[in-house]
Amino acid sequence: xxxxxxxxxxxxxxxxxxxxxxxxxxxxxxxxxxxxxxxxxxxxxxxxxxxxxxxxxxxxxxxxxxxxxxxxxxxxxxxxxxxxxxxxxxxxxxxxxxxxxxxxxxxxxxxxxxxxxxxxxxxxxxxxxxxxxxxxxxxxxxxxxxxxxxxxxxxxxxxxxxxxxxxxxxxxxxxxxxxxxxxxxxxxxxxxxxxxxxxxxxxxxxxxxxxxxxxxxxxxxxxxxxxxxxxxxxxxxxxxxxxxxxxxxxxxxxxxxxxxxxxxxxxxxxxxxxxxxxxxxxxxxxxxxxxxxxxxxxxxxxxxxxxxxxxxxxxxxxxxxxxxxxxxxxxxxxxxxxxxxxxxxxxxxxxxxxxxxxxxxxxxxxxxxxxxxxxxxxxxxxxxxxxxxxxxxxxxxxxxxxxxxxxxxxxxxxxxxxxxxxxxxxxxxxxxxxxxxxxxxxxxxxxxxxxxxxxxxxxxxxxxxxxxxxxxxxxxxxxxxxxxxxxxxxxxxxxxxxxxxxxxxxxxxxxxxxxxxxxxxxxxxxxxxxxxxxxxxxxxxxxxxxxxxxxxxxxxxxxxxxxxxxxxxxxxxxxxxxxxxxxxxxxxxxxxxxxxxxxxxxxxxxxxxxxxxxxxxxxxxxxxxxxxxx
Amino acid sequence: xxxxxxxxxxxxxxxxxxxxxxxxxxxxxxxxxxxxxxxxxxxxxxxxxxxxxxxxxxxxxxxxxxxxxxxxxxxxxxxxxxxxxxxxxxxxxxxxxxxxxxxxx
Numbered sequence: 001x002x003x004x005x006x007x008x009x010x011x012x013x014x015x016x017x018x019x020x021x022x023x024x025x026x027x028x029x030x031x032x033x034x035x036x037x038x039x040x041x042x043x044x045x046x047x048x049x050x051x052x053x054x055x056x057x058x059x060x061x062x063x064x065x066x067x068x069x070x071x072x073x074x075x076x077x078x079x080x081x082x083x084x085x086x087x088x089x090x091x092x093x094x095x096x097x098x099x100x101x102x103x104x105x106x107x108x109x110x111x112x113x114x115x116x117x118x119x120x121x122x123x124x125x126x127x128x129x130x131x132x133x134x135x136x137x138x139x140x141x142x143x144x145x146x147x148x149x150x151x152x153x154x155x156x157x158x159x160x161x162x163x164x165x166x167x168x169x170x171x172x173x174x175x176x177x178x179x180x181x182x183x184x185x186x187x188x189x190x191x192x193x194x195x196x197x198x199x200x201x202x203x204x205x206x207x208x209x210x211x212x213x214x215x216x217x218x219x220x221x222x223x224x225x226x227x228x229x230x231x232x233x234x235x236x237x238x239x240x241x242x243x244x245x246x247x248x249x250x251x252x253x254x255x256x257x258x259x260x261x262x263x264x265x266x267x268x269x270x271x272x273x274x275x276x277x278x279x280x281x282x283x284x285x286x287x288x289x290x291x292x293x294x295x296x297x298x299x300x301x302x303x304x305x306x307x308x309x310x311x312x313x314x315x316x317x318x319x320x321x322x323x324x325x326x327x328x329x330x331x332x333x334x335x336x337x338x339x340x341x342x343x344x345x346x347x348x349x350x351x352x353x354x355x356x357x358x359x360x361x362x363x364x365x366x367x368x369x370x371x372x373x374x375x376x377x378x379x380x381x382x383x384x385x386x387x388x389x390x391x392x393x394x395x396x397x398x399x400x401x402x403x404x405x406x407x408x409x410x411x412x413x414x415x416x417x418x419x420x421x422x423x424x425x426x427x428x429x430x431x432x433x434x435x436x437x438x439x440x441x442x443x444x445x446x447x448x449x450x451x452x453x454x455x456x457x458x459x460x461x462x463x464x465x466x467x468x469x470x471x472x473x474x475x476x477x478x479x480x481x482x483x484x485x486x487x488x489x490x491x492x493x494x495x496x497x498x499x500x501x502x503x504x505x506x507x508x509x510x511x512x513x514x515x516x517x518x519x520x521x522x523x524x525x526x527x528x529x530x531x532x533x534x535x536x537x538x539x540x541x542x543x544x545x546x547x548x549x550x551x552x553x554x555x556x557x558x559x560x561x562x563x564x565x566x567x568x569x570x571x572x573x574x575x576x577x578x579x580x581x582x583x584x585x586x587x588x589x590x591x592x593x594x595x596x597x598x599x600x601x602x603x604x605x606x607x608x609x610x611x612x613x614x615x616x617x618x619x620x621x622x623x624x625x626x627x628x629x630x
Numbered sequence: 631x632x633x634x635x636x637x638x639x640x641x642x643x644x645x646x647x648x649x650x651x652x653x654x655x656x657x658x659x660x661x662x663x664x665x666x667x668x669x670x671x672x673x674x675x676x677x678x679x680x681x682x683x684x685x686x687x688x689x690x691x692x693x694x695x696x697x698x699x700x701x702x703x704x705x706x707x708x709x710x711x712x713x714x715x716x717x718x719x720x721x722x723x724x725x726x727x728x729x730x731x732x733x734x735x
Contacts (some may be wrong), residue, residue, distance in 0.1 A: 216633025606662065607654040614650060
């Protein structure tokens with residue numbers, strides 16, 4: 001079996017198992033958990049194992065694998081294929097999605113134990129994974145869009161998994177609607193791209209070839225519209241409000257959304273279209289500044305949250321901001337490198353948070369927890385690894401990738417952006433260690449020595465897999481200044497903008513970044529462990545606005561939700577009742593009147609009937625005379 | 631000369647008008663029947679006049695055919711009147727208005 005025939009298997013397996021498990025669950029013939037747990041985890045693991053061969057082949061040779069399945073649309077010369085393509089970029093993504101996805105699947109078996117909808121959950125979960133695989137393996141934007149939409153659908157299903165809770169349903173709807181806003185941009189971008197490039201086969205390779213004939217204003221518009229799609233999917237400002245609410249779903253769902261699938265799709269899409277964005281660097285600036293503002297604001301919001309999952313949610317938004325900074329300044333492989341490391345440590349953090357939530361009987365407020373490190377060191381150690389990684393402490397993965405982005409930003413001359421990113425890095429270290437110290441090391445005075453819940457072992461050892469990954473993957477991108485050669489950049493072979501920077505300067509920048517992270521950790525330590533600085537949470541005048549994410553969510557609610565409701569109410573009262581009903585009733589009454597008139601004619605008097613007949617005959621005769629006469 | 635075709639045509643039209651007025655205005659079935667006969671005879675007269683006015687026998691043939699048809703029609707009509715009288719003991723057309731709209735009675 002050659003490598004290219006494996007591709008469709010990798011993509012189709014999870015979708016197929018989702019279908020099988022979904023139908024079995026709906027039919028109600030299989031209620032036990034064992035079957036679903038077995039199929040639901042074996043399929044992703046199988047996908048991960050099988051995909052090793054094509055990934056290795058692509059990354060070692062640098063050549064893309066193509067797997068043409070069949071023609072979908074064929075109109076004249078123009079065809080859209082269902083075909084999969086594995087190039088180095090999608091190979092790296094495939095590795096992230098299948099590997100991290102599999103680990104999260106195994107973890108979910110423990111987390112979801114005893115839930116009524118076990119089969120439903122794993123059906124959705126596999127659908128999610130399959131959609132993401134379709135998205136990253138698609139060889140043309142149309143098929144990618146199909147995967148993109150399927151990802152949106154499955155996230156909707158999973159966020160609204162607890163369908164009996166109103167908050168879940170609302171969060172699911174919100175995620176779906178906001179993604180729709182982004183999808184509109186993506187759809188228009190793809191359509192415009194199609195119209196302006198005029199390729200026969202609308203594949204990424206053809207588009208890259210046909211780009212020369214497009215003028216730069218159109219390209220800028222296309223790039224901007226595609227980025228709107230990425231904003232929606234990757235929860236950047238201004239379309240981020242769905243991400244914190246999406247925490248209403250089960251924790252493994254959050255882990256999957258934030259690490260392997262869904263939010264990374266936006267970054268992947270920008271990297272996929274890097275050949276396009278290279279033509280229009282000024283759109284790249286917009287991308288970079290959107291990312292920068294998102295990174296900073298999200299880090300600020302995260303510093304004031306009390307819900308453990310919301311802290312991590314804003315943290316993801318912040319880290320995605322870093323990826324967009326990288327992609328915006330032209331360091332696509334650096335952005336992808338950060339995506340890779342982030343997938344590991346964010347999945348790790350979410351899974352650790354899930355374990356803590358179970359531990360404290362499904363409470364999520366970090367100030368109601370405490371002292372986990374003393375009692376459950378087996379959870380605290382992986383969490384600490386994840387926290388150090390996201391803060392950018394060597395040798396953990398986040399250090400290399402975040403540092404690479406910061407250095408590249410500085411080297412390409414975006415000093416303001418670099419400053420924003422540095423402040424964001426400081427806050428990142430602060431908020432993650434605020435979480436860590438409060439939950440794990442603080443004594444937890446108001447919780448006392450309450451009994452901690454039992455945790456299934458699958459939820460523990462999966463943490464260690466990712467913790468090891470978090471330590472290891474960073475070395476895929478050791479920069480030249482440290483004696484490495486940024487392997488991942490060579491593997492990805494994306495059109496990175498080259499920047500020249502001396503090793504001394506790079507060393508200095510790295511040290512500054514490290515300093516900032518250590519300061520953040522130290523501040524968190526002083527506030528939450530030594531309590532030498534009084535904790536100002538909830539007291540400062542800016543705490544409440546930051547806790548509510550600058551009221552952006554409330555603003556959207558007032559303007560869009562309530563506004564729409566008001567317009568709908570007006571339509572229901574005025575337009576529907578008066579205008580439409582009025583028109584219909586006028587017609588109805590008209591028929592009634594006309595009926596009365598006609599009924600009056602039919603009065604049974606023979607003489608009257610005779611007159612009608614004669615009148616009709618006379619008129620007919622007149623008509624005939626008129627026609628034949630002249 | 632007074633017996634020219636114009637006179638006969640005018641007479642035919644006059645007969646038809648009398649028939650129309652009788653048909654529309656009177657209620658007695660016999661009178662309605664007579665009015666119909668009157669109109670048919672008016673038409674017959676018009677045909678015969680036409681045949682004389684231009685040397686052509688076709689209208690006269692039609693007129694003769696119509697005499698036959700009218701005779702048959704008379705038999706059917708009289709039979710219907712007898713039957714209707716049997717139904718309602720009346721020859722007033724206003725008594726036969728079952729098809730009329732109830733509201734405008």
